[in-house]
Amino acid sequence: MKLNFNIDYRTSWGEWLYIVGTCPALGGGNEEAARKLEMDGVGRWTFEIDLPDDTGEFEYRYIVRHDNGYVRREWGAPHRFVPGIDIPGYEIYDHWSDQPVEKSYYSSVFTECMNRRDNRDLLLPVTGGTVTIDVEAPMVASDEVVAICGDDETLGAWNPDGALVMNDHDFPRWTASIDLREVSLPFRYKFVILDRATHELKAWEGGDNRVMNIVPAHKHDALMVLGQRMVNPRPAWRCAGVAIPTFSVRTEEDFGVGDFFDLMKMVDWAVATGQKFLQILPINDTTMTHTWTDSYPYNACSTFALHPMYMRLEQLGRLSDKGRMQYYEDLRRELNASPTVEYERVNNAKNEYMREIFAEQGRDTLDSESFREFCRINGDWLRPYAAFCVLRDINGTPDFSKWGNYAVYDAAMVEEFMAAHKEDVDFVCYVQYHLDRQMRAVHDYARSKGVAFKGDIPIGISRDSADAWINPRLYNMDCQAGAPPDDFSVLGQNWGFPTYNWEEMARDGFAWWKARFRKMADYFDAYRIDHVLGFFRIWQIPMDAVHGLLGIFNPAMPFTPDELRHNYDFWINVDMQTRPFICDYFLYDFFGEYTDEARKRFLLDSGYERYSLRPEFDTQRKVADYFAAEEKNDKNNRLCNALLGLIDEVLFIEDPYEKGKYHPRIAAQNTYAYRSLTDYEKWCFNRLYNDFYYRRHNDFWYGKAMWKLPPLLDATSMLTCAEDLGMIPDCVPAVMDRLQMLSLEIQRMPKDPQARFGNTWGYPYLSVCTTSTHDMGGIRQWWEEDREVTQCYFNDVLGEQGAAPMYAEPWICEKILALNLKSPSMLAIFPLQDWLSMSGELRRQDPREELINIPANPRHYWRYRMHLTAEALIEAGDFNRLVSDKIKESAR
Structure with missing residues (x-):
C-alpha cells in the first residue's frame, strides 16, 4: 500500500x-x-x-x-x-x-x-x-x-x-x-x-x-x-475545590488518622457542595525513625513509595483471632477520639496489624498474578526501597552512611541481602501493593464523581532516603537546599535536603524525574510543584551552616572583584567582608548581660576592637552541635543564637565552585557589616545587590528552567500548578506563561511588591486562587495577628466602614471567600478550615488549633485533624447549601 x-x-x-x-x-x-x-x-x-x-x-x-x-x-x-x-x-x-x-x-x-x-x-x-x-x-x-x-x-x-x-x-x-x-x-x-x-x-x-x-x-x-x-466555543472553565491533608481527614471509621478510603467521604462532600477539586499534601512514605518526627510530609524516604499510615486496615482482611480483632477495634475507637494525630501510636498499631494479617493471609497476595504484575511494573524502585526499609530497621537509622558494607548501594550485594531477608522484603512489597490498590480505587472513585485529585510534588528529597542511597550521583550531597528569608522566616529556611545534580540528571533525559511524575499520575490528575523556583535556581546552603542567610543561588553568575570595581565602583575587602564582621561596640546587642563571658569563651582579639571566632566555634554547625550537648536554659539559648547571628555577619559569600568570585549575602543590609560602610559604599553596594538579585540572572535562569521543565511536564497529562511564592525573578512568570503552568495567588501575599494586598479581580486565568496554605494560619488567625493590617483590609478591600471587628466573624469570612471565588482564576481551592470559617456553628472555637505547619520550626509536629467527621460535614445541610450557593453565584 x-x-x-x-x-x-x-x-x-x-x-x-x-x-x-x-x-x-x-x-x-x-x-x-x-x-x-x-x-x-x-x-x-x-x-x-x-x-x-x-x-x-x-x-x-x-x-x-x-x-x-x-x-x-x-x-x-x-x-x-x-x-x-x-x-x-x-x-x-x-x-x-x-x-x-x-x-x-x-x-x-x-x-x-x-x-x-x-x-x-x-x-x-x-x-x-x-x-x-x-x-x-x-x-x-x-x-x-x-x-x-x-x-x-x-x-x-x-x-x-x-x-x-x-x-x-x-x-x-x-x-x-x-x-x-x-x-x-x-x-x-x-x-x-x-x-x-x-x-x-x-x-x-x-x-x-x-x-x-x-x-x-x-x-x-x-x-x-x-x-x-476545534475552536473552543465555551467560556473559560472555572471551578472550586477544597484542600485538606489526608492525615487530617476524620471519619467515623478511621484509625486516628485519615486514610485513603477516608478521602472518598471528602469527595462526597465536594460533590454535595458543587466542588470539583480535592487537594492533598504529599502521601509518600516518610518513615525514618518510627517517631513523631517522621510526621513531616516533605521529607520522604522514597519519592515513589506510599506511606503505610494511609492503609485502610479492613481492606486487608480480618484476623482469625477474635480477641486480637477486638483489641484493634478498641484501639481504633480510642485513637479516633483523639483531637490530634497520635503519629507514633497510629503507625505502630497499623504496622503491627499489617504484620499479623500478612503472616496469616499474605501468601495469597504474594501468589497472585496482580501482585507479580505490580512488582514487575514498579521493580526499579520497589525492591531497592524494600531493602532500604529492612536495612533502616536492622541498623536503627536511615543514615545509610552508617550501614557498613551497605553504605554504598551495590545491586548484587543488595540482591543477596534481600534473599537472606525475603520475608521482610516481601512484607514491604505487600504493603506497597495494597496501598497502591487502595489509592487507585479512591482515585477512580473521585473521577467517577467528577472530582479531580490534586497532589503535591516536594522540590527536595531527603539525604537519608532510598533515592539518595540508590542514585547518589543525581544529587549534590555536600550541600543543603533551603529558601531565602521571607515573611515566614527572617533567617531563611534550611530544609536540609541535598540539591539536584541537573547535569547528571540530563544525561539520561531526566529519567528519574519523569518516572517520579508518571508515578504521581497513577493517583492524581493535577499536581502542585512545591517551590517551582527550584527549577530555575535553588537556594544552596553550606553543610556547616544552620541559617538560610548564608546560602547562595545555584546556578548563578557571581561577581569577580574586577567586575565589582569597574561596574559598581565597589572595592571588596575579601578579608573583612567574607568573614564574620565582629566589633566590640555591638557585642552587647548580641550577648547582652553575657557579653564579657562570651568574649572570653568564644572570641579571639584581633586588635583595634575587632574579634574573630575561636576555631571550635567558627561555623554554625559547630556552634549548634556544641550547645546541643549543653544544658537547655535561657542563657545557653541566648549564647547559641548570638554566635549563630555573628557568623551571619558577612557582606559577601565566596562561590564554592568558582573560587575568587563572590555573591552578595542575602539581606546584607541588615548586618553591622553593611552599617559600617560609608554612605557612598552603601549606595554602590545597593546597586550591585539589586542588580544581582533582580536583573542579572533573568535570561540565565529562564534558559535553565526551559531546559528542565518542558520534558518533565510533557511526561504526563496531569495539570501543572506551581507554588511560585517567595523571591520571584522576572523570568518565572515568562516561563510559566509559555508552558501554561497555573500560578498560585494569595491575596495577603501579593506578587506586586508595591501592593499591600493582591487584587483578586486581576488574577490571571491560569492560576490557583486560595485564601491560605498549609504553611500559614487560616483567615481567622491572620485576622487577629496584626490589627493595623486587618483594619486596612476591612476598609480598603472589603469596603466596610468604621472599626474592624476584633475577630473574623462568619460574615467577614463569607465576604473574603466570595471575593476569591469571583476571581478570574481557573481554580479556587480553599483549605477546609477557611470554608468552615463561614459557619459560626461548625468552625473551631480557637483558630490557632487549625494550624497545620509552622515553616520557621523545622521540628514541627504535623498532627492537625478535623474537629468534626466527614460524615457530619456531609449532613450539615444549611452550611453545604451556603457553600453551594457561593460557588454558583461566582459562576464556578
Missing part, C-alpha cells in the same frame, strides 16, 4: 521537515533514522512511501531540523495511522501539533475526569473512497458529542439537526468518515457540540468556516484530514 503524507508548515531558512514513525520504514522510532520530506515551494511538505500490505497500526511524528543542529518537535501525543482493508493508497493531510492555546484542557483533569467518557464508540474503520476527518476537542461533556455541520446535505446543509455525529473512540480526538460519492467537493463546514441523547445543539464552533477541497488521486484511495483542533 502507498502512503502519501502531506503537511503545511512554514519553515525558516535552513530548516527541513522530517517524519519518524514506529514502523521500520519510518525509522522504527529512532529520530536519527527519520525520513526527510520534500517541499513543493509554497509551504507544503510531502513524503511518499510504499509499505507492505500487512503493515499494521503505527505512530509517527514530524520534526524540524535546522542546519545549525536545532531540533523542533511536535507537542502532545503522536499521530496514529490505522490501516483499513484492501485499500491501495492513503492520502494523509496532517496538521503540525503545536502546544494548544488552551493546553490545560488537554490534561487528564478534563479528558479522564470532568469530561470522562466511559462508554466510547468502537474504533471507526477506514474504508476506500472515503475522507476521514478528525478534530481534537477536549471541552465536550460526557453527555455531549461533536458533529460536523456544513453546506452539503450529507452534513445537514447548515442545520445542526442533520449534522454528522463524530466517533469518540480516541477522545479527546473525534473522528468522522464521509463517503466521497455522497458529498460534493468542495464543501464548507464547522464543528458543533450536540446533546449526546437528543442531538440538541449546545454550541457552534467560532471562527471562519473550514473548507474541504482535496480530491484523492484515485477513487479507491482513502483520504485522511487529520490533526485539526
Whole structure:
C-alpha cells in the first residue's frame, strides 16, 4: 500500500521537515533514522512511501531540523495511522501539533475526569473512497458529542439537526468518515457540540468556516484530514475545590488518622457542595525513625513509595483471632477520639496489624498474578526501597552512611541481602501493593464523581532516603537546599535536603524525574510543584551552616572583584567582608548581660576592637552541635543564637565552585557589616545587590528552567500548578506563561511588591486562587495577628466602614471567600478550615488549633485533624447549601 503524507508548515531558512514513525520504514522510532520530506515551494511538505500490505497500526511524528543542529518537535501525543482493508493508497493531510492555546484542557483533569467518557464508540474503520476527518476537542461533556455541520446535505446543509455525529473512540480526538460519492467537493463546514441523547445543539464552533477541497488521486484511495483542533466555543472553565491533608481527614471509621478510603467521604462532600477539586499534601512514605518526627510530609524516604499510615486496615482482611480483632477495634475507637494525630501510636498499631494479617493471609497476595504484575511494573524502585526499609530497621537509622558494607548501594550485594531477608522484603512489597490498590480505587472513585485529585510534588528529597542511597550521583550531597528569608522566616529556611545534580540528571533525559511524575499520575490528575523556583535556581546552603542567610543561588553568575570595581565602583575587602564582621561596640546587642563571658569563651582579639571566632566555634554547625550537648536554659539559648547571628555577619559569600568570585549575602543590609560602610559604599553596594538579585540572572535562569521543565511536564497529562511564592525573578512568570503552568495567588501575599494586598479581580486565568496554605494560619488567625493590617483590609478591600471587628466573624469570612471565588482564576481551592470559617456553628472555637505547619520550626509536629467527621460535614445541610450557593453565584 502507498502512503502519501502531506503537511503545511512554514519553515525558516535552513530548516527541513522530517517524519519518524514506529514502523521500520519510518525509522522504527529512532529520530536519527527519520525520513526527510520534500517541499513543493509554497509551504507544503510531502513524503511518499510504499509499505507492505500487512503493515499494521503505527505512530509517527514530524520534526524540524535546522542546519545549525536545532531540533523542533511536535507537542502532545503522536499521530496514529490505522490501516483499513484492501485499500491501495492513503492520502494523509496532517496538521503540525503545536502546544494548544488552551493546553490545560488537554490534561487528564478534563479528558479522564470532568469530561470522562466511559462508554466510547468502537474504533471507526477506514474504508476506500472515503475522507476521514478528525478534530481534537477536549471541552465536550460526557453527555455531549461533536458533529460536523456544513453546506452539503450529507452534513445537514447548515442545520445542526442533520449534522454528522463524530466517533469518540480516541477522545479527546473525534473522528468522522464521509463517503466521497455522497458529498460534493468542495464543501464548507464547522464543528458543533450536540446533546449526546437528543442531538440538541449546545454550541457552534467560532471562527471562519473550514473548507474541504482535496480530491484523492484515485477513487479507491482513502483520504485522511487529520490533526485539526476545534475552536473552543465555551467560556473559560472555572471551578472550586477544597484542600485538606489526608492525615487530617476524620471519619467515623478511621484509625486516628485519615486514610485513603477516608478521602472518598471528602469527595462526597465536594460533590454535595458543587466542588470539583480535592487537594492533598504529599502521601509518600516518610518513615525514618518510627517517631513523631517522621510526621513531616516533605521529607520522604522514597519519592515513589506510599506511606503505610494511609492503609485502610479492613481492606486487608480480618484476623482469625477474635480477641486480637477486638483489641484493634478498641484501639481504633480510642485513637479516633483523639483531637490530634497520635503519629507514633497510629503507625505502630497499623504496622503491627499489617504484620499479623500478612503472616496469616499474605501468601495469597504474594501468589497472585496482580501482585507479580505490580512488582514487575514498579521493580526499579520497589525492591531497592524494600531493602532500604529492612536495612533502616536492622541498623536503627536511615543514615545509610552508617550501614557498613551497605553504605554504598551495590545491586548484587543488595540482591543477596534481600534473599537472606525475603520475608521482610516481601512484607514491604505487600504493603506497597495494597496501598497502591487502595489509592487507585479512591482515585477512580473521585473521577467517577467528577472530582479531580490534586497532589503535591516536594522540590527536595531527603539525604537519608532510598533515592539518595540508590542514585547518589543525581544529587549534590555536600550541600543543603533551603529558601531565602521571607515573611515566614527572617533567617531563611534550611530544609536540609541535598540539591539536584541537573547535569547528571540530563544525561539520561531526566529519567528519574519523569518516572517520579508518571508515578504521581497513577493517583492524581493535577499536581502542585512545591517551590517551582527550584527549577530555575535553588537556594544552596553550606553543610556547616544552620541559617538560610548564608546560602547562595545555584546556578548563578557571581561577581569577580574586577567586575565589582569597574561596574559598581565597589572595592571588596575579601578579608573583612567574607568573614564574620565582629566589633566590640555591638557585642552587647548580641550577648547582652553575657557579653564579657562570651568574649572570653568564644572570641579571639584581633586588635583595634575587632574579634574573630575561636576555631571550635567558627561555623554554625559547630556552634549548634556544641550547645546541643549543653544544658537547655535561657542563657545557653541566648549564647547559641548570638554566635549563630555573628557568623551571619558577612557582606559577601565566596562561590564554592568558582573560587575568587563572590555573591552578595542575602539581606546584607541588615548586618553591622553593611552599617559600617560609608554612605557612598552603601549606595554602590545597593546597586550591585539589586542588580544581582533582580536583573542579572533573568535570561540565565529562564534558559535553565526551559531546559528542565518542558520534558518533565510533557511526561504526563496531569495539570501543572506551581507554588511560585517567595523571591520571584522576572523570568518565572515568562516561563510559566509559555508552558501554561497555573500560578498560585494569595491575596495577603501579593506578587506586586508595591501592593499591600493582591487584587483578586486581576488574577490571571491560569492560576490557583486560595485564601491560605498549609504553611500559614487560616483567615481567622491572620485576622487577629496584626490589627493595623486587618483594619486596612476591612476598609480598603472589603469596603466596610468604621472599626474592624476584633475577630473574623462568619460574615467577614463569607465576604473574603466570595471575593476569591469571583476571581478570574481557573481554580479556587480553599483549605477546609477557611470554608468552615463561614459557619459560626461548625468552625473551631480557637483558630490557632487549625494550624497545620509552622515553616520557621523545622521540628514541627504535623498532627492537625478535623474537629468534626466527614460524615457530619456531609449532613450539615444549611452550611453545604451556603457553600453551594457561593460557588454558583461566582459562576464556578
